[in-house]
Amino acid sequence: MQLMQIKSMLIMHLINYKKGMNKYFNIKRFANLVKRELHSNMKRNLLIIGAMFSIFTISAFLVFELGEEITSEITFEKFHSMVFLGMLFTGGAFLASFSFIELRNKINAHFYLLTPGSSLEKLLVNLLISLVGFIVFMMLFYFLYSQVFNWIVSAIFGYQFSNVDFLHEEVISSIQVFISVHSIFLLGAISFKKYPVILTPIFIFLVNITLFGFVRLVGFAVFGDFDIDNQLFSKEIFDKLNLYSKIIIIYIIPPVLWFVTYLKLNEKEL
Amino acid sequence: MIKIEQLKFGYSKKKILFNHLNAEMSVGKVYGLLGHNGAGKTTMLKLIAGLLFPKSGKCSVMDFIPKERNPYFLQEIFYVPEEFDFPSISIDKFIKAYSVFYPQYSKEIMDEILVEFELQTDEKLNALSFGQKKKFLLAFALSTNCKLLLLDEPTNGLDIPSKSKFRKIIARYINDDRSFVISTHQVRDLDNILDSVIIIEKGEVVFDKTIDEIQSKLIFRKVQHLDDNLEVLYSDKELGGYNIVTKNTDAEETKIDLEMLYNAINANKEHVNNAFN
Numbered sequence: 156m157q158l159m160q161i162k163s164m165l166i167m168h169l170i171n172y173k174k175g176m177n178k179y180f181n182i183k184r185f186a187n188l189v190k191r192e193l194h195s196n197m198k199r200n201l202l203i204i205g206a207m208f209s210i211f212t213i214s215a216f217l218v219f220e221l222g223e224e225i226t227s228e229i230t231f232e233k234f235h236s237m238v239f240l241g242m243l244f245t246g247g248a249f250l251a252s253f254s255f256i257e258l259r260n261k262i263n264a265h266f267y268l269l270t271p272g273s274s275l276e277k278l279l280v281n282l283l284i285s286l287v288g289f290i291v292f293m294m295l296f297y298f299l300y301s302q303v304f305n306w307i308v309s310a311i312f313g314y315q316f317s318n319v320d321f322l323h324e325e326v327i328s329s330i331q332v333f334i335s336v337h338s339i340f341l342l343g344a345i346s347f348k349k350y351p352v353i354l355t356p357i358f359i360f361l362v363n364i365t366l367f368g369f370v371r372l373v374g375f376a377v378f379g380d381f382d383i384d385n386q387l388f389s390k391e392i393f394d395k396l397n398l399y400s401k402i403i404i405i406y407i408i409p410p411v412l413w414f415v416t417y418l419k420l421n422e423k424e425l
Numbered sequence: 426m427i428k429i430e431q432l433k434f435g436y437s438k439k440k441i442l443f444n445h446l447n448a449e450m451s452v453g454k455v456y457g458l459l460g461h462n463g464a465g466k467t468t469m470l471k472l473i474a475g476l477l478f479p480k481s482g483k484c485s486v487m488d489f490i491p492k493e494r495n496p497y498f499l500q501e502i503f504y505v506p507e508e509f510d511f512p513s514i515s516i517d518k519f520i521k522a523y524s525v526f527y528p529q530y531s532k533e534i535m536d537e538i539l540v541e542f543e544l545q546t547d548e549k550l551n552a553l554s555f556g557q558k559k560k561f562l563l564a565f566a567l568s569t570n571c572k573l574l575l576l577d578e579p580t581n582g583l584d585i586p587s588k589s590k591f592r593k594i595i596a597r598y599i600n601d602d603r604s605f606v607i608s609t610h611q612v613r614d615l616d617n618i619l620d621s622v623i624i625i626e627k628g629e630v631v632f633d634k635t636i637d638e639i640q641s642k643l644i645f646r647k648v649q650h651l652d653d654n655l656e657v658l659y660s661d662k663e664l665g666g667y668n669i670v671t672k673n674t675d676a677e678e679t680k681i682d683l684e685m686l687y688n689a690i691n692a693n694k695e696h697v698n699n700a701f702n
Contacts, residue, residue: 187526265476269504270526272496421494
């Protein structure tokens with residue numbers, strides 16, 4: 156009898172726990188939110204990507220036609236990697252900036268905020284579509300695009316560009332940096348009521364200038380005219396600083412900014 | 426269902442709208458939230474929906490704290506704002522994308538109301554007129570079967586036949602499990618559908634009575650001359666006589682004139698409220 160009571164208590168506890176957790180994340184609700192997001196914003200996202208590829212294609216063909224002949228081996232080798240990363244960062248910044256777009260329109264924001272879903276789910280939807288989905292989409296699509304591009308360019312101009320090596324160390328670390336940049340633009344999307352795609356880079360620039368100025372000022376105050384860059388810091392220290400900044404950019408900035416974005420979404424009022 | 430206690434809210438620190446707001450609303454009723462422009466009706470609805478957060482005090486709805494925007498809470502409330510816009514998708518697509526979030530959603534109710542409001546499901550939402558958009562959103566709100574419906578000026582933009590249809594639909598779909606809170610300054614549009622009247626003025630609830638209470642304590646009628654023997658709480662001169670509100674001392678039953686009631690409260694709330702003591 157007692158065992159039965161304990162068992163039923165445990166089951167009740169488990170149900171309550173599950174219900175409590177469900178208020179933060181429920182897979183069915185999450186799937187519905189993804190569908191809703193695709194319904195509302197997919198057309199715009201595809202337009203951004205389409206415009207980006209079109210502008211690049213036209214510009215590239217104009218440069219090939221009107222510019223100097225390409226002879227550098229490095230250019231042939233790295234052309235697609237650079238273009239891929241350029242498009243990834245540009246497109247990603249736009250897509251991230253258009254996240255939570257409903258919140259920027261006071262008339263429609265209530266639809267978004269009152270759609271039954273938790274703030275965590277709404278944040279994850281944006282990460283899934285504009286970050287994970289976008290990276291995967293870009294890899295697949297760029298691979299196909301580069302094949303067609305190479306075929307046409309080879310036929311017209313005789314150039315042979317190498318394919319993107321998505322597993323190359325430089326590409327992988329650039330994608331890691333992209334994740335960090337994306338998290339900054341995502342935070343910008345929820346922080347700026349207007350033009351986040353313009354205001355976020357301006358804000359980043361101002362923060363960098365301020366930080367740089369501050370570091371220089373402290374350096375000057377402590378060391379005076381002493382050339383700290385060349386004489387105080389050894390290669391070892393620079394390597395360490397490089398490692399720390401990598402850790403900060405790749406492992407600390409994204410989760411911290413995602414958390415701040417979550418808090419901002421949670422605290423959003425109309 | 427809704428309990429607001431000592432709620433304080435302001436859009437800025439200097440401009441406090443609600444200082445000690447108290448209100449209670451129970452399940453199974455249609456509440457009319459009346460007040461002039463800027464009285465705080467929309468703000469109150471937004472606080473109940475969790476779109477605005479109180480500075481202090483308590484607001485609980487169905488045992489949920491609205492500001493937490495718990496998904497289970499959001500599944501049970503639907504807010505129809507005065508102004509809104511839709512994405513450029515068809516009615517059908519909107520229903521498909523949003524109905525899945527409401528476990529009690531009824532396609533039958535949706536179809537029924539759409540027919541009544543003469544709307545086609547293949548029409549693009551952003552191609553509809555404002556009145557048609559409002560009719561669609563009202564239809565969707567009702568078909569979610571949410572326990573609490575918050576309607577902000579729902580009759581604004583509706584034509585005269587639609588206003589009458591709206592009243593009929595509201596009366597048809599209210600039941601013991603749900604409540605509707607309707608904010609309006611067009612009091613005539615809510616004739617015969619309210620169970621309770623709440624009037625707010627300068628961020629304060631100045632009147633909160635059920636229709637039964639009002640009917641048992643007040644009389645609304647038209648007289649040719651103002652008689653000194655009548656204990657008139659409010660009078661309004663019009664062609665051919667006066668519309669008056671008096672104390673109901675003989676258990677007489679008259680039809681409530683919401684506009685008169687509202688004007689009476691506006692003119693002298695203490696006087697009218699005393700009639701209920």
